[in-house]
Amino acid sequence: MKLGLNPQQVLSEALGPSGAMRVTVGIDLGSTTTKSILLDPGGEIVGRGITNSRSNYAVAAAVARQEALTAVRFSMLGRVLDAAGADAVALQQPLSEAFRLQLYLGELDALRDEIAGLLLKPGFAANRAVLAPAADEVLRRMRLSAPALFGPGADRKSDFFRDIAGQAFVKEAEDLASGGQVPFERLVGLYDRAILDVETRIETRDFAELLGIAARQLLPAGPSADWLAAVVAAVGRAPIEEVAFVGTGYGRQTLPFPKETVRSEILCHGRGAHRVFSGTRTVLDIGGQDTKAIQVDSSGVVTSFQMNDRCAAGCGRYLGYIADELNLGLHELGPLALQAKKQTRVNSTCTVFAGAELRERLALGQRREDILAGLHRAIMLRAMSILARSGGIADQFTFTGGVCNNPMAVKVLRELVAQTYGDHITVNTHSSSIYMGALGAAMYALDDHREGRGGILPTFAVAQAA
Amino acid sequence: MSTGHMMADAPSKDAAAPVKDHSQVRQKEMIADHFDKLARAKEDGRKVVYTFVPGNLTELILSLDLLPVLPEINALQSGMRKKSAGYIAEAEKSGHSEDVCTYVKCDIGMMKSGNIGPTGQKLPEPDLLLLSYTGCFTFLKWFELLREEYHCPVVMLHVPYQPDGVITAAMRTYIVDQLEREVIPALEKLAGKTLDRNELSRRLALSAQAEDDLVAVWESAKHSPSPIDGYFGGVYYIGPIFSAFRGSEGAVDYYRELRQECEARVALNLGPMTPDGQLDDQKYRLVVEGPPNWTSFNDFWHMFSKEKAVVVASTYTRVGGLYDSGPDGKGFRHDPARPLETLADYCLGCYTNLGLPSRIDLLERYVRDYKADGFLINSVKSCNSFSAGQLLILREVERRTGVPGGFIESDLVDPRYFGKANIENRVQSFLQMLQARRGRVLQADVRGSQPSAAL
Ligand code: SF4
Numbered sequence: 011m012k013l014g015l016n017p018q019q020v021l022s023e024a025l026g027p028s029g030a031m032r033v034t035v036g037i038d039l040g041s042t043t044t045k046s047i048l049l050d051p052g053g054e055i056v057g058r059g060i061t062n063s064r065s066n067y068a069v070a071a072a073v074a075r076q077e078a079l080t081a082v083r084f085s086m087l088g089r090v091l092d093a094a095g096a097d098a099v100a101l102q103q104p105l106s107e108a109f110r111l112q113l114y115l116g117e118l119d120a121l122r123d124e125i126a127g128l129l130l131k132p133g134f135a136a137n138r139a140v141l142a143p144a145a146d147e148v149l150r151r152m153r154l155s156a157p158a159l160f161g162p163g164a165d166r167k168s169d170f171f172r173d174i175a176g177q178a179f180v181k182e183a184e185d186l187a188s189g190g191q192v193p194f195e196r197l198v199g200l201y202d203r204a205i206l207d208v209e210t211r212i213e214t215r216d217f218a219e220l221l222g223i224a225a226r227q228l229l230p231a232g233p234s235a236d237w238l239a240a241v242v243a244a245v246g247r248a249p250i251e252e253v254a255f256v257g258t259g260y261g262r263q264t265l266p267f268p269k270e271t272v273r274s275e276i277l278c279h280g281r282g283a284h285r286v287f288s289g290t291r292t293v294l295d296i297g298g299q300d301t302k303a304i305q306v307d308s309s310g311v312v313t314s315f316q317m318n319d320r321c322a323a324g325c326g327r328y329l330g331y332i333a334d335e336l337n338l339g340l341h342e343l344g345p346l347a348l349q350a351k352k353q354t355r356v357n358s359t360c361t362v363f364a365g366a367e368l369r370e371r372l373a374l375g376q377r378r379e380d381i382l383a384g385l386h387r388a389i390m391l392r393a394m395s396i397l398a399r400s401g402g403i404a405d406q407f408t409f410t411g412g413v414c415n416n417p418m419a420v421k422v423l424r425e426l427v428a429q430t431y432g433d434h435i436t437v438n439t440h441s442s443s444i445y446m447g448a449l450g451a452a453m454y455a456l457d458d459h460r461e462g463r464g465g466i467l468p469t470f471a472v473a474q475a476a
Numbered sequence: 477m478s479t480g481h482m483m484a485d486a487p488s489k490d491a492a493a494p495v496k497d498h499s500q501v502r503q504k505e506m507i508a509d510h511f512d513k514l515a516r517a518k519e520d521g522r523k524v525v526y527t528f529v530p531g532n533l534t535e536l537i538l539s540l541d542l543l544p545v546l547p548e549i550n551a552l553q554s555g556m557r558k559k560s561a562g563y564i565a566e567a568e569k570s571g572h573s574e575d576v577c578t579y580v581k582c583d584i585g586m587m588k589s590g591n592i593g594p595t596g597q598k599l600p601e602p603d604l605l606l607l608s609y610t611g612c613f614t615f616l617k618w619f620e621l622l623r624e625e626y627h628c629p630v631v632m633l634h635v636p637y638q639p640d641g642v643i644t645a646a647m648r649t650y651i652v653d654q655l656e657r658e659v660i661p662a663l664e665k666l667a668g669k670t671l672d673r674n675e676l677s678r679r680l681a682l683s684a685q686a687e688d689d690l691v692a693v694w695e696s697a698k699h700s701p702s703p704i705d706g707y708f709g710g711v712y713y714i715g716p717i718f719s720a721f722r723g724s725e726g727a728v729d730y731y732r733e734l735r736q737e738c739e740a741r742v743a744l745n746l747g748p749m750t751p752d753g754q755l756d757d758q759k760y761r762l763v764v765e766g767p768p769n770w771t772s773f774n775d776f777w778h779m780f781s782k783e784k785a786v787v788v789a790s791t792y793t794r795v796g797g798l799y800d801s802g803p804d805g806k807g808f809r810h811d812p813a814r815p816l817e818t819l820a821d822y823c824l825g826c827y828t829n830l831g832l833p834s835r836i837d838l839l840e841r842y843v844r845d846y847k848a849d850g851f852l853i854n855s856v857k858s859c860n861s862f863s864a865g866q867l868l869i870l871r872e873v874e875r876r877t878g879v880p881g882g883f884i885e886s887d888l889v890d891p892r893y894f895g896k897a898n899i900e901n902r903v904q905s906f907l908q909m910l911q912a913r914r915g916r917v918l919q920a921d922v923r924g925s926q927p928s929a930a931l
Contacts, residue, residue, distance in 0.1 A: 274905035277912055300898075312909045314874070319885045319898060399867055399883075 012094045013237045017244040020090045030249040031056075033082060034459050035467065036452025037071050037267070038278065038445075039063065039259030041298035042326065042412060045448040046074035048082055048252075049456050057081035058445055062170045066210040068266035071257070071468075073212070074448075079250060080109075083217050087245045094241075101228065101238070104162070108224030111160040115153065116213060116220075117171045122149050124204035137196060144192040145200060148182040155182075172205055218246020254464025256455035258447055260299050271455075271465030276304055276315050278450030283408040284310030285449055287438040291404040294393055294423070295446070296413035298326040301393050303400035310450075316400035318392075325389075326412045328364065332385055335365045336378065343382060344416035350383030357388075383418065390422045394430065403427060406436040410443040497749075499734040503715055506726050508595060510543075515597040517543055523603040523666050526622065528615055529796045531608030531635050531823035533659070535679040535723035535810070540667035544720045545599060547618070551582040553594035555770030555889030563589060564890055577614045577858040578890040584621060604666050605630040606659070611637055611828040612861040631662040635823045641834035643824050651820035677812040679723035684810045686717055687799045689731035691807055694800050696738040697788040698846055701756055703741035705748045707764045707787035708777040718796030723810075750781035759784035760910055763842045765835075765869065766854035766862055767792045771891040779903045788846040791838060794827045801841055828861045836872050843877045850910045852882040852903075857893050880913060882906030 025031055033048040033056060040063060048057040059077020063070045084106060091098040125145050129138055152175070159166060159174060166174055179201045187194035221242045229235040257267035258278040265272055283293040284306050293304040305314040318325065333340045354376055356367060364385065371381050397403055407427060413419050424437050440446075458464045517524050525537050526545045537544045554560045563585025564578055570588070572581050586592070593599040605619045607630055616632075623630050633654050636647045664670055693713060697706050704710065713734060721727040741747070747755040751774050762780075764787050769776050780787070794800075800807045808825045811818040823829070830838075843851055853870055855863045870881040884902045887893030 274901070274908045276905040277908050307913075311912045312905075313880060313913070315905060315909070316883060317898070317902065319895060401871065 012098075013233055015090070015094050015237075017090045017241040020093045021086060021244055021248050024086065024089050025248065028251075030251040031082065031086070032251050032253050033057070034254040034452050034455035034464070035075060035078070035252050035256075036278070036448045036450065036455055037074055037255075037257045037259070038275065038447035038451055039067055039071055039257065039265055040412075040447070041260045043444065044070035044074040044259070045445050046071075046078040047445055047448040047452040048078045049452045051456075051459075053453070053456055055449070055452075056085055058442075058448070060169070060444070062172060062209075064172075064209045065206065068468075069210050069212055071266055076212075076215070080215075080217060082250060083221075083245055083248070086248055087221075087241070090241050090245065104228055105221065105224055107160045107162070107164070108227055109221050111157060112220040112223055113215065114156055114160065114171065114174065116215070117208060118149060118152060118156070118175065120208045120211060120213065121175065121201075121204055122146075124207050125149070125200055128200060128204055137193070140192060141196060141200065144183075144186055144197055147186060148179060148197065151182045151185075152178045172209060176201065176205065216246070218243055221246060252467050254455040254459035255467040256451040256458065256465060257468075258451045260297065267468050268466050271468070273451055273454045275447055276302055276317070277312050278447045278454065279410060280304040280306040280312045280315075280450065281310040281453055282446030282448070282450030283410050283438075283443070285453060286440055286443075286446065287406055287408050289406040289436065290408040290438065292397070292400075292402075292407045293446075294397055294407070294409050295411040296326060296389075296393060296409075296419075297411040298330075301325050301396055303393070303397040305401050305404070314401050316396050318396060328389060329385075329413065329416065331365060332368065332382070335368055336382075341415070344386075344418040346379055347382035347386050347418035348421065350379040351377065352380050352383075353387055354380045354384035356381065356384035383422075386416075386418045386422050390419060390426055393423070394426050398430075403431045403435055405434065406438055407431075408438040408440075408443075410440070410446045412444055414439050414443050415441070497734075497737050499730055499737055500712070502730055502733060503712070506716060506721060506730065510720050511593055511595040511597050514543055514545065514593070514600055517600040524600045525604045525606050525663070525666070526602040526619075527606040528608055528610070529718050530612075530826035530828050531610040531633065532718070532722075532796065533606065533608065533633070533819055533823075534720065535676055535683060536655075536660070536663060536671070536819065537606070538723055539675045539679055540663050540669065540671060542604075542663065542667055543600075545602065546719050547583045547622075548579050549719055550586060550593055550599070551579040551889055552770045554582050554586055556773055557594065558771065558891075559586070560771060560889035561891050577618075578888050579858065580614060580618045580621070582889045583618070587622075587625060601626050602628050604628060604662065606663075607632040608635065608823060609633065610635045610823055610826045611830075612859075614861075629662070631659055633659050633823070635826075635829060637831070638824055638829050638834065639831040641830065641837070643821060647824060648817055648820045651823060652816045655816050655819065673815065676815050680810045680815055680818060681812040682725065682728050683717075683723045684812070686722065686727045686731040687797070687807075687809055689728075689735040690714075690717060691800045692735045693731070693738050694789065694793075696735075696742055699742045700761070700847070701745060701747045701758045702761065702786050702788050703738045703746060703748060705750060705755070705777075705781075705787050706793065707762075707790035708750070708768065708773075708780070709748050710787070710790055710793040711768060714793050714796060722797075747786065750786075751778040752781040755781055755784060755786055757784055758786045760850060760907055761786060761788045761846065761848050763788060763839060763846060763848045763851040764790040764792070764854065765839055765851065766866065767795075767856055767859065767888055768854065769856070769886040769894050770889050771887075772894045772896065775896060776886075776894075776899070779900050783904065783907050785907055788848055789842040791827055791835065791842075794838075796826065797822060798825050798827055798830075798838075801838060801845075832865045832869060836869055836876075839869065839873045840876050843873065843879050848879060849914065850880050850882060850906065851877075852884065852906060855883065855885045857885065857887040858890070859888065880906075880909060882909070 032051050036047045038045045042063055044061050044063050046059045047055060050056045057078040058081055059074045061070055061073040088102055091102055129142050168174060180198060183194055183197040186192050222239060225238045225242050229238055255271050256273045257265055257271055258273050258275045259265055279295045280293050284290045291306060295302045300318050302315060302317045304312055307313050329343055330340055333343055354371060368381060409423060420439055427435055427437055523542050524545055525542045526547060529546055529548050534544060554563055560582045564581045566585035566588050567581035591599045605622055605628060607615060607619045609615050609632060619630050635651060660671055696703050716727045716730050747758055762785055798808055808821060810822060851873060853866050855866050870883060874881045884899050886899060
């Protein structure tokens with residue numbers, strides 16, 4: 011570690027003459043998740059963030075942006091550590107995990123406060139004496155087991171507080187309830203109610219402070235720790251200037267963004283996908299509530315598009331219903347369907363009827379895997395028809411949206427594309443394709459900025475409500 | 477299909493204190509007067525003929541002192557007055573499937589609910605159903621149903637489809653024969669008098685006069701800013717000529733006045749009145765194919781006007797007669813010197829009676845002549861006459877003109893098929909696409925085809 015290295019100097023060089031990190035912000039508010047991407051003035055991605063969309067869109071947007079800003083600071087931190095040698099670079103990952111742990115603990119505090127508040131309500135009077143200490147105990151145990159969630163090799167199924175905390179809460183509550191003294195359902199009910207409020211708060215976090223705590227836990231007191239503290243302070247203080255903003259997303263009329271900053275998701279998805287795979291001429295995006303087929307030109311500008319009509323059949327939500335129907339997690343559907351021995355022919359892509367058809371087929375003794383394979387085929391056939399309506403598939407073809415993380419959906423799509431349009435078509439998928447819309451939005455923001463009409467960044471002030 | 481549009485009230489009533497054009501007031505009076513006549517028809521001893529907009533023989537009907545009723549217009553009016561959902565439900569209750577054209581169901585439902593017309597007055601029952609068949613099979617079924625209800629005679633005029641955009645002498649003769657042998661005798665019998673051919677010619681001359689002025693109105697949209705909206709506004713303009721007034725002095729006066737108003741706006745570089753006020757600053761010039769949605773008409777229009785999009789030409793406003801640009805590139809005009817032949821040519825040339833190649837040619841001409849930035853198809857669920865082949869039209873017009881097309885889906889008068897958020901999303905995406913493709917300097921982000929590591 012080059013302890014003589016002045017972090018301020020490294021940062022100044024990185025930040026250039028303005029002395030501030032200039033970023034443009036893109037936010038894609040989806041029906042399930044909200045994503046944010048930040049670009050530097052050269053168009054490089056410097057930060058990204060994602061959160062669940064929750065009941066308050068403004069909060070979701072604010073949280074996603076906050077996540078992305080945090081990522082920017084981490085990338086600054088990375089530059090300084092890079093300059094300081096290999097042993098410094100090795101700190102990056104543990105620091106990031108320790109920082110996440112601090113965030114998590116902060117949110118656990120908020121959860122505790124919420125639960126305490128709930129327990130004061132008259133509805134809980136009868137059970138308060140049992141529930142209050144039980145909830146305290148659950149939360150205490152959660153704090154104790156928290157570091158394991160963020161250590162090296164930790165395997166988190168999700169990065170959303172709601173999911174991580176929910177899983178931990180249920181586990182500890184089950185444990186506690188197994189003694190027979192504490193009503194499990196009521197405890198979990200408390201969590202379910204409290205989490206809604208925790209999620210709709212915006213916590214202002216002080217990056218430098220939280221990272222400082224993380225750093226102190228990482229290194230023993232001494233010159234190295236002092237130097238790291240100085241680095242953290244410098245990175246935490248480095249000014250980030252958000253110069254332009256574009257928002258996009260599902261059901262755009264309810265987006266908490268000023269009108270002039272809103273861009274169609276179709277334009278954004280097309281452009282984002284083209285940016286990541288520059289050969290892209292056709293994009294299929296299957297999100298929670300809609301399916302879009304988009305044609306773009308060699309600059310990523312949309313030339314034509316089609317989308318599903320009012321009916322959300324065949325969209326991500328459809329798979330969600332199927333998963334619920336089978337008591338499975340959404341991410342389990344694809345892998346299970348891949349184990350099919352044959353594809354059952356499924357007639358309905360209607361979300362309402364699919365459940366009934368599924369039950370009927372199960373009752374007839376058909377294999378779950380085979381039916382699932384058929385369901386995947388049914389929804390991809392629908393997507394193929396929307397693609398055809400948009401003008402078909404030209405090389406290259408990029409598949410984006412939440413559903414592209416489903417391996418069976420991808421497999422079926424590849425087969426159908428090869429059958430229909432020939433096997434010379436390159437089919438691109440990307441594990442982070444969920445960010446394509448936000449990326450496109452950030453690129454439009456950058457255009458706006460370069461043309462001197464960068465949109466106003468919303469403050470999301472309304473978000474404090476609820 | 478569909479069509480014209482007799483408005484009891486103009487859309488501008490929702491806009492910020494617009495000054496009503498005088499032609500609008502005049503149209504309103506004409507319509508009120510007509511519905512008064514209909515309401516009194518029985519006591520006045522006047523006979524009533526129900527007929528369709530495309531291929532309507534209004535001059536003939538008026539020459540015999542008969543009163544026309546146009547069920548399509550009643551249906552679209554019911555849509556605008558938010559009555560259609562109930563009427564459609566009524567028709568579906570009596571067994572009409574969800575797939576039946578909603579104009580038909582709306583009309584049947586209205587009849588079953590007391591036949592109260594757009595002005596709140598009861599409509600008289602038909603004494604004759606004059607079925608001019610132009611391209612849509614539903615017309616046959618529709619009047620079959622009405623015949624069952626009203627127990628009145630039907631006389632049919634079969635208009636051969638124009639697949640190649642060419643009217644042959646045989647087609648014309650075929651129609652003239654039907655007029656001579658069946659249609660005119662049936663109308664004469666009903667009227668209790670013989671047709672005065674001079675009166676028919678006089679009326680045809682009036683038609684031609686109004687048609688000249690209407691074409692001038694359409695073509696005023698070649699000016700920028702366009703003084704009219706040729707779709708949302710256009711459906712008001714076609715009201716008189718597509719319904720009970722073609723071949724009347726009233727229509728001549730109306731179109732003369734309308735034309736003068738447009739010319740005055742052109743001189744001052746003014747745009748049309750819209751739900752967002754007067755649209756002088758026009759950002760997009762569009763050509764639209766397909767009928768509008770009537771149940772959310774103002775919402776629908778507003779989606780365009782608030783983005784400063786104006787429609788410079790539309791095909792829907794040509795369903796009751798193609799006066800500005802026929803398949804041969806020339807517009808049709810009624811010719812008093814050849815009364816029956818001219819009625820034949822009129823019927824043959826209605827938009828719904830044209831094949832896809834003619835429709836594509838027409839759209840292509842509109843896109844070029846009106847210097848459109850984009851064209852948009854509203855594909856309605858009800859109407860196969862309009863909707864079949866529209867994607868093909870979209871691709872072909874795009875290919876020929878290089879102008880981007882857009883596609884939205886709704887319905888005529890069934891509010892269940894108007895997905896506001898979905899439609900708005902598509903309209904906005906379409907307009908933004910036009911904007912993005914309009915020479916905006918996109919920063920090239922040329923990278924390899926490999927994913928950028930950062931994402
Ligand atoms: S299907 Fe179309 S043309 Fe036929 S009656 Fe209905 S609206 Fe008119």
